[in-house]
Amino acid sequence: MYNFNYYTPTKVVFGKNTEDQCGGLVKEQGCKKVLIHYGSGSVRRSGLLDKVKASLDDAEVDYIELGGAVPNPRLSLVYEGIELAKKEGVDFILAVGGGSVIDSAKAIGYGVANEGDVWDFYDRKRQAAGCLPIGVVLTIAATGSEMSNSSVITKEEGWVKRGYSSDYGRPRFAIMNPELTMTLPDYQTACGCTDILMHTMERYFTNGGNMEITDSIAEGLMRTVIENARILVRDPKNYDARAEVMWAGSLSHNGLTGCGAVVGGDFASHALEHEIGGIYDVAHGAGLAAIWGSWARYVYKDCLPRFEKFAMNVMQVDPEGTADDVALRGIEAMEDFYREIKMPTSIHELGIDPGDDELKLMAHKCSIGCKGSKGSAKVLHEEDMYKIYKAAL
Amino acid sequence: MYNFNYYTPTKVVFGKNTEDQCGGLVKEQGCKKVLIHYGSGSVRRSGLLDKVKASLDDAEVDYIELGGAVPNPRLSLVYEGIELAKKEGVDFILAVGGGSVIDSAKAIGYGVANEGDVWDFYDRKRQAAGCLPIGVVLTIAATGSEMSNSSVITKEEGWVKRGYSSDYGRPRFAIMNPELTMTLPDYQTACGCTDILMHTMERYFTNGGNMEITDSIAEGLMRTVIENARILVRDPKNYDARAEVMWAGSLSHNGLTGCGAVVGGDFASHALEHEIGGIYDVAHGAGLAAIWGSWARYVYKDCLPRFEKFAMNVMQVDPEGTADDVALRGIEAMEDFYREIKMPTSIHELGIDPGDDELKLMAHKCSIGCKGSKGSAKVLHEEDMYKIYKAAL
Numbered sequence: 152m153y154n155f156n157y158y159t160p161t162k163v164v165f166g167k168n169t170e171d172q173c174g175g176l177v178k179e180q181g182c183k184k185v186l187i188h189y190g191s192g193s194v195r196r197s198g199l200l201d202k203v204k205a206s207l208d209d210a211e212v213d214y215i216e217l218g219g220a221v222p223n224p225r226l227s228l229v230y231e232g233i234e235l236a237k238k239e240g241v242d243f244i245l246a247v248g249g250g251s252v253i254d255s256a257k258a259i260g261y262g263v264a265n266e267g268d269v270w271d272f273y274d275r276k277r278q279a280a281g282c283l284p285i286g287v288v289l290t291i292a293a294t295g296s297e298m299s300n301s302s303v304i305t306k307e308e309g310w311v312k313r314g315y316s317s318d319y320g321r322p323r324f325a326i327m328n329p330e331l332t333m334t335l336p337d338y339q340t341a342c343g344c345t346d347i348l349m350h351t352m353e354r355y356f357t358n359g360g361n362m363e364i365t366d367s368i369a370e371g372l373m374r375t376v377i378e379n380a381r382i383l384v385r386d387p388k389n390y391d392a393r394a395e396v397m398w399a400g401s402l403s404h405n406g407l408t409g410c411g412a413v414v415g416g417d418f419a420s421h422a423l424e425h426e427i428g429g430i431y432d433v434a435h436g437a438g439l440a441a442i443w444g445s446w447a448r449y450v451y452k453d454c455l456p457r458f459e460k461f462a463m464n465v466m467q468v469d470p471e472g473t474a475d476d477v478a479l480r481g482i483e484a485m486e487d488f489y490r491e492i493k494m495p496t497s498i499h500e501l502g503i504d505p506g507d508d509e510l511k512l513m514a515h516k517c518s519i520g521c522k523g524s525k526g527s528a529k530v531l532h533e534e535d536m537y538k539i540y541k542a543a544l
Numbered sequence: 545m546y547n548f549n550y551y552t553p554t555k556v557v558f559g560k561n562t563e564d565q566c567g568g569l570v571k572e573q574g575c576k577k578v579l580i581h582y583g584s585g586s587v588r589r590s591g592l593l594d595k596v597k598a599s600l601d602d603a604e605v606d607y608i609e610l611g612g613a614v615p616n617p618r619l620s621l622v623y624e625g626i627e628l629a630k631k632e633g634v635d636f637i638l639a640v641g642g643g644s645v646i647d648s649a650k651a652i653g654y655g656v657a658n659e660g661d662v663w664d665f666y667d668r669k670r671q672a673a674g675c676l677p678i679g680v681v682l683t684i685a686a687t688g689s690e691m692s693n694s695s696v697i698t699k700e701e702g703w704v705k706r707g708y709s710s711d712y713g714r715p716r717f718a719i720m721n722p723e724l725t726m727t728l729p730d731y732q733t734a735c736g737c738t739d740i741l742m743h744t745m746e747r748y749f750t751n752g753g754n755m756e757i758t759d760s761i762a763e764g765l766m767r768t769v770i771e772n773a774r775i776l777v778r779d780p781k782n783y784d785a786r787a788e789v790m791w792a793g794s795l796s797h798n799g800l801t802g803c804g805a806v807v808g809g810d811f812a813s814h815a816l817e818h819e820i821g822g823i824y825d826v827a828h829g830a831g832l833a834a835i836w837g838s839w840a841r842y843v844y845k846d847c848l849p850r851f852e853k854f855a856m857n858v859m860q861v862d863p864e865g866t867a868d869d870v871a872l873r874g875i876e877a878m879e880d881f882y883r884e885i886k887m888p889t890s891i892h893e894l895g896i897d898p899g900d901d902e903l904k905l906m907a908h909k910c911s912i913g914c915k916g917s918k919g920s921a922k923v924l925h926e927e928d929m930y931k932i933y934k935a936a937l
């Protein structure tokens with residue numbers, strides 16, 4: 152069992168109509184001028200933006216707006232946001248949307264609070280010394296960015312997708328109304344569930360320290376997400392299922408499911424997906440589902456006890472046979488679940504057809520992005536990454 | 545499913561030798577003069593106090609000391625601490641000890657940060673508007689006070705024991721080194737495990753909203769504590785078992801195990817024990833174990849689905865028979881566990897012999913303390929409380 156730090160200062164306000172509290176929550180932070188950051192405009196069409204503004208008006212908090220954040224959020228918009236926030240004297244950023252909007256808001260927050268090029272942080276050249284305070288009104292359960300310390304940004308030049316983690320970026324509050332996620336397309340809901348599962352799996356499949364209590368939380372969380380993702384396929388307006396998935400999304404990536412395990416987990420699946428997502432702009436969750444089975448089969452022998460435990464306690468497969476049998480049965484059950492919620496289990500099913508050169512390029516970029524190697528279940532080098540991509544085609 | 549708030553800003557620093565970080569952690573809070581608060585002097589004898597002081601010295605943080613906090617911490621020492629802290633210009637309180645020391649530190653913190661009599665908060669006459677920042681070096685896994693918003697103080701005049709909860713009192717950081725709990729007497733270890741279980745049970749046995757993910761976390765936590773409490777009976781120096789119990793203690797009472805359930809849970813067992821503890825000064829965990837079976841048998845029919853679920857998912861009893869059979873089997877299994885870790889399951893086993901007048905007085909005081917009624921599994925009035933005490937003799 153390893154030493155660990157756990158720090159989740161985000162105030163969660165969860166449930167129906169909680170978006171009406173955002174003005175008061177900003178005021179509680181002592182802030183006076185908000186940059187409302189959002190995405191494609193669906194928050195405008197749904198009326199959510201008006202509700203948020205009404206709440207800010209009620210609390211007598213001033214605001215400006217910046218829309219346009221896209222999935223795999225872009226550095227160019229981050230630069231625009233930084234400039235705008237500085238010019239307008241903004242002292243708080245309110246992200247209204249999903250992970251892309253929140254990640255973009257965090258990047259803007261780092262850019263405002265620190266001198267120099269914000270990309271330096273994502274490029275691992277230096278560490279941020281602060282971040283403008285961030286609040287969230289969450290509309291998609293997926294990335295867990297509403298409580299996490301991480302943010303992922305894509306630099307258009309070279310389509311490089313990189314993450315940066317710092318406790319300064321953890322949101323001050325997160326408003327989570329499960330009803331806001333009900334209008335999501337089924338595909339996005341399934342992508343979100345995949346991402347949530349992956350955040351816990353990537354802390355679970357490690358070699359080294361583990362804690363029983365952390366394992367039991369992680370296993371319970373995964374079972375809950377799988378069960379409720381299935382419910383949402385046939386009943387997307389089910390409030391309780393939406394709520395289970397939404398809260399799981401936050402717990403999955405706020406640090407809780409990694410306490411006592413090896414520091415940093417094994418985020419190889421995420422790293423591998425980032426290179427697909429950086430080039431092809433596929434939905435993040437779908438990219439993760441497409442790559443996971445290939446990664447799992449490549450590494451499971453090096454992390455056999457955990458894969459066996461996962462198979463039995465999460466996928467609840469028949470425990471007969473060797474540890475190998477059980478582990479493989481668990482991987483298959485997980486892929487069956489992906490298919491059930493209409494997620495791809497191969498790269499081709501993403502609707503893309505990368506050639507061998509593209510796979511090699513992705514493996515190369517991935518290995519650079521993670522300083523040459525990646526993983527705890529099994530340490531991966533460039534050639535391993537290439538083989539995993541190849542087997543995932 | 546109910547709306548909920550979740551707020552756990554405490555920075556947890558968990559593992560071996562983490563007490564060496566306390567100076568840096570105080571400094572990070574921008575504080576300059578610390579009141580080190582502790583209990584009977586065992587932290588002095590063990591050398592922990594010297595390590596804490598060395599860490600504060602290294603960080604160039606000034607400090608004074610106040611020992612003497614006792615189990616069921618007293619209001620008179622709180623007053624003394626408030627006076628001392630004000631006189632010395634203290635801006636941070638570092639609690640080195642278990643729940644009693646932390647609760648006492650919180651009360652001192654409220655007293656310094658607010659005008660008037662600090663007992664007013666515990667007596668539910670008014671709300672605190674702040675608290676001096678608190679840090680913790682934890683030496684007993686039990687109350688969860690290191691991450692919770694609650695504090696329980698005993699007023700000597702009339703031996704009234706009352707709790708007060710406010711987010712202002714949540715510690716800024718909590719240093720948790722499981723090794724520091726290894727020298728505890730077995731009885732104290734078992735009392736701690738009982739208290740931890742009770743904090744989760746009191747959120748679990750409610751009527752109304754619940755969440756699957758919260759239930760799965762609660763059930764996993766309870767199984768983990770039961771399993772590791774058994775290990776500690778025969779192997780008190782087992783680091784991993786100490787660590788499981790210690791982290792469970794924090795998670796059990798920081799709010800996590802109640803998310804989505806009925807607000808406030810059902811803390812009737814705690815309220816009933818507080819009246820025993822207030823008069824007889826018994827160990828809190830032992831008092832809880834003594835009263836729980838009687839409470840559970842009195843209320844289980846009004847909360848049958850939860851008692852049945854508990855019996856199967858936590859106590860893992862035979863699921864044959866009626867729901868009543870299964871529920872009762874679960875209660876019996878829990879009492880068997882208490883006996884296994886040498887906890888009492890009756891009031892007499894606490895070594896006290898309250899007469900009928902005493903039981904009536906406790907029931908009366910308990911019903912006043914909780915404004916006439918208490919409970920969600922079953923709402924209890926004064927006569928119910930008397931019957932539970934009586935059946936627990």
